[in-house]
Amino acid sequence: MIFDFLLRFLFSKRAGAVIRRISWLTVGGLTVSVAALIVVLSVMRALNERVQERTLATEPHLWVEVPGVSAQVLDTHPVVEKIRAHADWRSFAEETQDVILRTLDGRFQGAVARGMTDAGLATLLKQINSVGEKTGTEGPVFPEDPMAPGEVLVGVDLAHSMGIFEGDSLMVLPPEGLLLPAGEAPKFEKVRVRRILTTNLADVDAKNIFYLKGKTLGVLANSPSRHQGIVVWTGDANSVDTYKAELEKLSGVRVQTWRERNSALFLALKLEKLVIGLFLGIAALVAGFSLLSVMGLLVSQKRKEMGLLQSIGLGPHSLKRLLIGIGVSLGGLGLLAGGLLGTLISLILQFHPLRVLPDIYYDAEIPASTDWFLILVVLVVGFALSYVGSANIGSTLYKSSPSELLRNQSRA
Template identity: 25%
Template sequence: VMLSAGGGVKGVVLRGIDPATAPTVLSMLTELRSGQAKDLEREGTPGIIVGDELARRLGLFVGSRANLLSPAGQKGAAGYSPRIRPFEVVGIFKTGMFEYDSSLAFVSLEAARDVLGLPPGFLSGIEITVRDLFRADETAIRLAEALGAPFYVRTWMDMNANLFAALKLEKIGMFILLAMVVLIGSFSIVTSLVMLVMEKTRDIAVMMSMGATRGMIRRIFMLQGCIIGLVGTLLGYGFGLGLGWLLKRYRFIKLPENVYTLDHLPISITLSDVLIVGASAMLLCFLATLYPARQAARLEPAEALRYE
């Protein structure tokens, strides 16, 4: 439909909801920046809830008057004319997603039916919420089996499949990039251990002449490299998780709303990702110790002490 106000005209996606039950499903209606969802059903002019960006663009605030124009026209003597109904803004929401905040509006079921010219009692769909949002597809399968044709079920995963496919690809790319950074960092461990082997040549030779085996020497340098990697990984954990927590709490990195779907950089810290990153870093650090440790174990005591 079209929403017109003193600030201009804007096309919006109109949703008719039950003000009593919708807030239990749509979290945006429980955290309105101003107004209340229950005010949609009111005496006189029906109420409407709009997004923050839409309200800013049209100059709307709680108490403002606006008109909804529906393409479902009324036939008159001069032909078809669009349905026009007045509404009063009773609430403004902000989700942080530009697409929703700039083009979504809520009215009561009765008001939506009136604007769109639908019969009384008509419903185009029912929306439900689940306890575990990542298992919504399982619930959808059970609902589809229970309802049967002609009903169909769509989850938030289905409706945003393209977005999540792009995010998955970006996640794989970021993991490869991070692994390359860690790999470059592991080269410094190789350099440090090679220099250490060169500096401790005499000490290694003395230890081997006193009975230390090549396996012992190899394990010493491998252990030292792993300790360096462990300290670096723990420091990285502390800095990375601390920065991630601050970003998640204070959202001080803002994104252009007209370019991205979100107005801030989203942060999601999951245990599996943290463990995979740490394990990958330690594995690369361990591999970096193999060459220096092997070179130290191959040292011949007689050759090392010849010129001492």
């Protein structure tokens, strides 16, 4: 019955051109805005997941450090035994330090040098390859071709900014060398660029160089910026907080999770998704305000019909349910159409990503990851707002008697 009244009051030729057009605009506006909200947030969710995958390929789940302990003593520390007790964990010694790179033609730039063992570097490159194959991006990785002493891997963006090519030579200096008095030469080591490494992660490609621990940059071993630690890839990247609490029970052990080491990146991604979702949600809300206009016109133009319905036995509560049903049905048409359209587009992009961007971007594809909870929330909130708006618009009509409605049919 409600759907029949909806068609007769809002979409039939007798409804009037104004109310009929506004009704169609309401349905169309809700459809487009809800579909856009679902598609955009699904795409952003997929892009964020890809950033996380690439981050976990190059970033260990845990960085374990014991301040004041040398690399030799660290190998026998109790924390190492505790890490090795987990059969599904992979751990390797690693050292990091800030360095200054200088090319032969005099270009300078700061970087972060990561010294890894043969096994650790092979694991890192294998994971980069795995993520590249999964996302369809290339990464020049070669775990079967070991590096020699004095060779480094350079991030692709860092190499581009300094004009570095494979086979070029670099001078690596510690940052404290800039504080030496004039005329005193700082310590430095000359290295050869073995390969240009692409991880499709901006911070790594633009800042990092990789070398074999203990075989390269030995001259910089006493640099104050060098940190010794253990990198750990656990069986579950989402349980790192529990693992961190377990390892920090040992005295003097400092542990950082991959979320903490990349907190600025993931906070920026969350804020970006929140702000865009908020603006699209406001756009959908504005489109939904036209529903109030439709219900207001319906109440003002159909007072006589409402009075006739009450005179033949339709009670105030039944009239209230009828008007609310018309409003919710009108909003529901737009919500369901937009929800179905947005879900369909998201599923198509999820299984068949759209490749329209040039390869200069980290993500040349436009993927999607359908969030069913988000779709449910959008529909529930939309129906709730439709109910509240419809109930408030017709509140004066419910309290009027049939004679008042028939006598004052022209009064809004």
